[in-house]
Amino acid sequence: MLRLKRTRTLLLCAVVLLGVITPPARAQETDEPPPALLMIMDSSGSMNGSAGGGLTKIQAAKDALDGVVESLPEGSRVGLRVYGHRVSNAPSAKPRGCKDTQLIVPVGPLRPNQMKSRVASFDARGWTPIGESLRRGAGDLRGEDGKRTIVLVSDGIDTCAPPPPCEVARRIVKEGIDLRIDTVGFQVDAKARRELRCIARVGKGTYVDARSADELADDLAQISLRALRRYETTGTAIQGGTTDADAAPIAAGQ
Secondary structure, eight states, rough: OOOHHHHHHHHHHHHHHHHHOOOOOOOEEOOOOOOOOEEEEEGGGGGEEEEEETTEHHHHHHHHHHHHHHSSSSTOEEEEEEESSSSOOOGGGHHHHTTTTEEEEEEEEOHHHHHHHTTTTTTOOBBBOHHHHHHHHHTTTOOOOSSSSEEEEEOOOSSOSOOOOHHHHHHHHHTTTTHHHHEEEEOOOOHHHHHHHHHHHHHHHEEEEEEEHHHHHHHHHHHHOOOOOOOOEEEEEOOSSSSTTTTTOOTTOO
């Protein structure tokens, strides 16, 4: 029993010493220009469908945007582009509807009251020009010097292709526009999910499934906060093993 207690004591001391001499990777503030975020929101006719809980999808989306505004740090550089909100989704209106994308809040320091007022100003009506919105969204961020992120929310596929929106995202990257494209699928089917995942993959971002209004609000807030974070991790990255036998040793600073 005495030997066991001594062993436990030695192990505890070793852990404490390791904690002292092996600082964990940490975050440090950078000197880079402030990050910029452009949210692109689907306001096509399908967003008038039910999101559950007595809400339409467009109502849930507006609530989620208001939540983002309330959660973002003061002075965050944020803009909002909306598509499908001015022209109906009638077949005869398609030529105009596929150009229906508008920057309703230019990228700049966040003014919460102004942003919420603009969020309340549009309704769901028309077609789904995702590719055209991405192309113009890249231009909206072109004048920003810091980290740039587009967060695209849609409940379906692009109804205006060609070109496919994934190809548009690929062209943006090839043109050397340094930005990240994250996508959120709001109650989407398999086809729309594949399209949105493709956009995120070639746009060096991530795809998230939002299956309810609550999930949309949570996901959009988390992605937006991450996009505007001005910290980066320090330390030495390591490649871990899959078992105790091939576990990688960790040295100071890793």
